Amino acid sequence: MKLIAAMSGGVDSAVAAARARESGHEVIGVHLALSKNPKKYRSGARGCCTIEDSHDARRAADVIGIPFYIWDMSDEFHDKVVENFLSEYAAGNTPNPCLRCNEKIKFAAVLDRAKAMGFDGVVTGHYAQVRDRDGQRSLYRAIDSGKDQSYVLAVLDQDQINGAHFPLGDTTKENVRLEAKSRGLSVALKPDSHDICFVPSGDNAGWLRERLGSQVGDIVDEVGNKLGEHKGAYTFTIGQRRGLALSVPEKTGEPRYVLRVEPANNRVVVGAKAGLAIHEISGWNPIWCGPRPIGRNRGFVQVRAHGSPHPCQYSLEGSGPVPELKAIVDEPIHGLATGQAMVIYDGDRVVGSATITGTK
Amino acid sequence: MPQVYFDHASTTPISPVALESYIEQSRLVGNASSLHSYGRLARKRVEESRESLASLIDCHSSEIIFTSSGTEANNLAIKGIFWHRATEDPKRNLILISTFEHHAVLDPALWLGETGQAQIEMIKVSKDGYIDLEQMEEVVKARHEQIALISVMHSNNEVGTIQPIEKIAKLADAYQIPLHSDAVQSLGKVKLSFKGLGLFAMTVSAHKVGGPIGVAALVLRKGVDITPLIHGGGQERDIRSGTINPAGIASFISATASAMRDMESNYQKIFSLRQKLISTIQEQVSDVKLNSPLSGEILPGIANIEFPATESDSLLLLFDAEGIACSTGSACSAGVQEASHVLLAMGRSEVQARGSLRFSLGIGNSESEIEYLEVCIKRVVDRARAAYRG
Numbered sequence: 001m002k003l004i005a006a007m008s009g010g011v012d013s014a015v016a017a018a019r020a021r022e023s024g025h026e027v028i029g030v031h032l033a034l035s036k037n038p039k040k041y042r043s044g045a046r047g048c049c050t051i052e053d054s055h056d057a058r059r060a061a062d063v064i065g066i067p068f069y070i071w072d073m074s075d076e077f078h079d080k081v082v083e084n085f086l087s088e089y090a091a092g093n094t095p096n097p098c099l100r101c102n103e104k105i106k107f108a109a110v111l112d113r114a115k116a117m118g119f120d121g122v123v124t125g126h127y128a129q130v131r132d133r134d135g136q137r138s139l140y141r142a143i144d145s146g147k148d149q150s151y152v153l154a155v156l157d158q159d160q161i162n163g164a165h166f167p168l169g170d171t172t173k174e175n176v177r178l179e180a181k182s183r184g185l186s187v188a189l190k191p192d193s194h195d196i197c198f199v200p201s202g203d204n205a206g207w208l209r210e211r212l213g214s215q216v217g218d219i220v221d222e223v224g225n226k227l228g229e230h231k232g233a234y235t236f237t238i239g240q241r242r243g244l245a246l247s248v249p250e251k252t253g254e255p256r257y258v259l260r261v262e263p264a265n266n267r268v269v270v271g272a273k274a275g276l277a278i279h280e281i282s283g284w285n286p287i288w289c290g291p292r293p294i295g296r297n298r299g300f301v302q303v304r305a306h307g308s309p310h311p312c313q314y315s316l317e318g319s320g321p322v323p324e325l326k327a328i329v330d331e332p333i334h335g336l337a338t339g340q341a342m343v344i345y346d347g348d349r350v351v352g353s354a355t356i357t358g359t360k
Numbered sequence: 361m362p363q364v365y366f367d368h369a370s371t372t373p374i375s376p377v378a379l380e381s382y383i384e385q386s387r388l389v390g391n392a393s394s395l396h397s398y399g400r401l402a403r404k405r406v407e408e409s410r411e412s413l414a415s416l417i418d419c420h421s422s423e424i425i426f427t428s429s430g431t432e433a434n435n436l437a438i439k440g441i442f443w444h445r446a447t448e449d450p451k452r453n454l455i456l457i458s459t460f461e462h463h464a465v466l467d468p469a470l471w472l473g474e475t476g477q478a479q480i481e482m483i484k485v486s487k488d489g490y491i492d493l494e495q496m497e498e499v500v501k502a503r504h505e506q507i508a509l510i511s512v513m514h515s516n517n518e519v520g521t522i523q524p525i526e527k528i529a530k531l532a533d534a535y536q537i538p539l540h541s542d543a544v545q546s547l548g549k550v551k552l553s554f555k556g557l558g559l560f561a562m563t564v565s566a567h568k569v570g571g572p573i574g575v576a577a578l579v580l581r582k583g584v585d586i587t588p589l590i591h592g593g594g595q596e597r598d599i600r601s602g603t604i605n606p607a608g609i610a611s612f613i614s615a616t617a618s619a620m621r622d623m624e625s626n627y628q629k630i631f632s633l634r635q636k637l638i639s640t641i642q643e644q645v646s647d648v649k650l651n652s653p654l655s656g657e658i659l660p661g662i663a664n665i666e667f668p669a670t671e672s673d674s675l676l677l678l679f680d681a682e683g684i685a686c687s688t689g690s691a692c693s694a695g696v697q698e699a700s701h702v703l704l705a706m707g708r709s710e711v712q713a714r715g716s717l718r719f720s721l722g723i724g725n726s727e728s729e730i731e732y733l734e735v736c737i738k739r740v741v742d743r744a745r746a747a748y749r750g
Contacts, residue, residue: 028677033696054695069677070695076749109749116747117678 002026003165004114005123006106007060007068009053011180011187012125012168014060018183019167020123021064027123029061029068032110034077035198056187063184071113073105080104082198089208089234092263093339096152096305097196102126103155103287111163121163128153129169130161137161139289139350144172151305154343154353155287205235205243217266219246222259222275233266239276239335246270257335277332283342283354286316286325293344293351300345301327303336303356314344314351325354361683364729366637368722369517369545369662370687375570378615382572385607392604393595402606409613416613416620417547417564417579419554425578425596426609430544430565431464432589433578436600437540437561438468438511440586442478445508445538447587452508454479456499458491458523459705464563465511465542466701478508487707488653489521497531504535514543514552514562518689518702518718519652520662522550529558538584544568544576548619549627549659554579566612569619570723575608626723631660633721637730638663644737651703651716661721666708667741670715673697674744679717682736687718 005017007029021027031054054070061068081100088095111122127142128150139161142148156164168176180188199207209232219228228246230236240258250256250272257276260269281301293316300309311330316323327342336359344351365373374382390402407421414421427433438455445452455469459482472478481503483496491512500507510532515522525541532539538560546552548569554562561584565576580586580599588594592601619626641648651664667675672688679686689700699713708716 028681031695036696058695067677067680069673070697071673072696074696113674113747113749117674117743 001120002118003028003121003123004110004119005029005066006110007031007057008125008193009050009056009060009187009190010125010193011177011185011190012127012173014057014064014125014185014187015176015180015183016123016125016165016167017061017066018064018185020165021066023167025123027064027066028119029057029064029066030110031057031068031070032073032077032105033070034074034105036074056190060185060187063186071110073109076109077101077105077198080109085196085198086208086211088339090212090263091339092234092261094237094337095339096341097198098152098305099155099341102153103160107156107160107164111160115163121165123165123167125168126153126166127168127173128166130164130166133290133349136290139164140169141345141348141350142166142169147173149305150345150350151302151307151341151343154289154341154350156289157287158290161289205232208232208235215266217268219244219268219270221256222269222271227256227270230268233261233263233268236261236268238337244268244270273334276334276336278334278336278359279329279332280360281327281329281333281336281342281356282317282358283325283356284322286323286352286354288352289350290352292316297346297351299351300347301329302343302345303333303340309345312344324357325352362729362732364684364732365724366684366686366719366721366729366733368725369520369568369718369720371567371573372570372722373724374567374572374611375615375618377618378566378571378611381614382607382611385610388606390606392606393593402604405606406604406609409609412613412617413577416616417552417554417562418556419562419579420582422597423554423579423582425580425600426604427576427578427596427600428574428602428605430542430563430568430576433563433565433576434462434464434511434540434542435468436578436586436589437563437580438465438509439472439589440599441509441538441540441561441584442472443587444585446477451506453477454481454503454506455508456481456483456496456510458483458485458512460485460489460516460518460702461511461513462517462542462544465513465540469511479506483512485705489516489519489651489702489706490657491523491528493524493527493531496528500531500535500537504537507535507537509538509540511540511542514541514546514557515550515659516702517545518662518700519664519706520545520659520720521653522546522657522659524657525557525559532560533558538581545659545662548616548623549630549661550623554581560584564616566608566615569612569615571612571615572608575605575612577612622723627660630721630723630725633725633727633730634661634663634719636727637719637721637733638665640730640734641665641737644734645741649712651706651708662718663720664703664716664718666712666716667744668712668715669748670741670744671697671748672715672717674747675717675740678740678743679736682740684733684736687720689713689716689718 007013085097126149127147129140141150195202214231227248256270259271259275296315301312302309312327314327317326341353343353390398392402411421473480540561542563544565547564560581562579567573649666699710703713
């Protein structure tokens with residue numbers, strides 16, 4: 001096959017490209033420039049869009065012995081990931097930009113461009129597996145559960161999965177680093193990227209305030225008593241405990257958590273942990289990584305990138321072209337932010353996902 | 361798969377005589393600044409080369425300052441002449457350049473502007489790629505007392521147009537304004553006379569003419585004072601410091617001599633290949649548009665062509681996969697493709713500039729290579745169009 005290897009300049013994508021090449025594919029390395037001004041988004045060495053990273057990716061491609069190019073995806077990234085991130089926060093949700101990037105950039109804009117240019121698919125260094133199941137390519141968790149990234153890939157539909165290649169899904173991170181070293185890749189010991197690649201300082205709240213503006217609002221309890229003030233409701237996430245700076249202490253001394261974010265009236269509602277208990281989750285825009293499930297099914301729902309899977313019963317509710325995905329969990333989940341993805345698993349297989357819109 | 365090199369304007373293969381000369385000189389030990397016999401021998405070779413180059417480009421040998429690159433020579437000319445002239449008379453704070461200079465001229469000038477040391481006035485160019493002499497004349501007449509320096513390239517590296525340097529020199533001369541010209545693309549390809557052009561300063565470089573990468577020269581008219589950029593030994597007329605590079609210099613001059621000896625026949629051969637390349641591309645892709653003039657005052661081998669509804673980086677990747685090397689405009693330090701400032705200066709839109717490719721031919725190219733391109737080009741352009749993001 002002819003494959004485009006998306007190379008961030010990190011160790012994972014370098015080893016993934018090397019493995020794809022070694023297994024006989026014709027591979028071309030591509031570094032995605034996600035910012036018009038690479039220094040603007042991140043100046044450290046931990047991100048995925050600095051000049052340093054593009055040089056590391058180029059050097060890795062040289063060592064592997066594949067051609068290397070840079071693709072400017074900055075417009076797409078800005079429109080579909082950064083803008084979405086801002087508007088979701090402004091609406092009181094907590095978006096996951098890595099998930100959007102996979103859905104709209106790596107396995108859409110990049111995969112589409114690759115296919116148009118005569119390539120068969122895209123290789124990335126994600127920790128996930130694509131295996132055949134009943135003659136169809138299906139998405140599974142990686143064997144390294146600590147690194148598993150199937151959650152942020154659960155937005156890929158069958159077509160996208162057909163074009164996706166994840167050579168690292170059967171290997172632990174530790175072994176990937178060892179392999180990088182033995183392959184002579186200088187990125188073998190490069191630290192993992194963290195946080196959000198386009199937030200240079202890692203200060204998410206500050207970055208949002210700069211762009212969405214500061215607006216003082218109230219922090220209230222469940223019955224509406226004012227307990228403190230904040231500088232912008234959108235910087236809070238449901239389940240958040242730290243950084244509330246409440247002026248009225250809780251009599252019982254129990255910690256308080258963000259229960260709701262109300263962007264319309266710029267209000268943050270806090271309360272005891274019990275108020276966070278969720279029994280039912282619903283989400284819109286379900287995406288199926290394989291066949292669309294029918295009826296009520298048993299499975300697991302995961303609601304955070306590195307969260308635990310919760311046993312549940314899931315089903316599609318409502319008629320019409322865009323049904324709602326509903327999951328009823330066996331045991332309550334605490335602190336669940338709208339805007340995050342609910343990902344349904346059948347054992348290790350990813351069934352599909354939806355963006356969380358409501359909880360009960 | 362055939363390997364076809366159509367990127368001679370970025371660098372051209374080292375010529376056999378230049379390689380031989382480089383190897384021969386590299387075998388000898390000796391720092392050209394040393395006083396013993398080894399040093400004297402190295403110095404002798406350097407000075408012989410300097411004299412040869414002087415006779416080839418019609419200047420005095422003492423006017424040649426060897427540098428490590430054309431970029432260094434351009435920086436030395438722009439900053440060095442500006443600083444000296446501004447020190448002599450602080451009123452002289454203006455630099456005139458064309459809008460489509462190479463970055464090696466553009467960036468030092470803009471840097472002087474950004475740091476508040478100079479004002480920069482950019483003279484526009486026509487859609488065909490020639491400087492607007494009328495605007496140049498207006499600005500020179502109106503602001504001559506303020507002008508520290510004018511710099512206009514001898515020929516443009518992306519579209520191949522040769523600029524009317526003699527006319528600009530006459531204008532500058534009337535007001536005793538120093539004129540510098542970046543002649544890196546012209547050396548060895550077209551007639552180039554430092555005296556004949558009436559220049560104060562001129563940049564030439566080895567690797568565009570069949571010499572090695574890493575050696576170039578600034579030709580600086582006798583009596584023109586300049587502020588050095590690099591200090592530490594003063595090896596080149598106290599203007600440029602750094603150990604002299606005898607092998608590079610000898611090889612540079614061998615390449616230049618060889619290119620100039622065969623200049624007319626090379627011009628004809630390369631020019632006719634270029635015309636064949638253009639007609640082949642036009643036949644295969646009917647809606648292409650030429651950014652370079654088809655004929656006239658141009659270099660023999662540069663053809664800049666717009667492929668509508670494509671992005672040049674897709675074309676480059678797909679051509680590269682077919683074994684054909686050509687080039688897009690410039691890329692930023694992270695390698696992100698940018699619309700060519702040359703094409704934008706020539707009035708092309710961002711979209712047009714982003715869909716344009718430069719093919720630059722050299723003496724090593726052949727008709728069969730163009731025939732090979734004929735076989736691949738439709739496939740390449742079709743795929744690039746399918747991948748076009750609009």
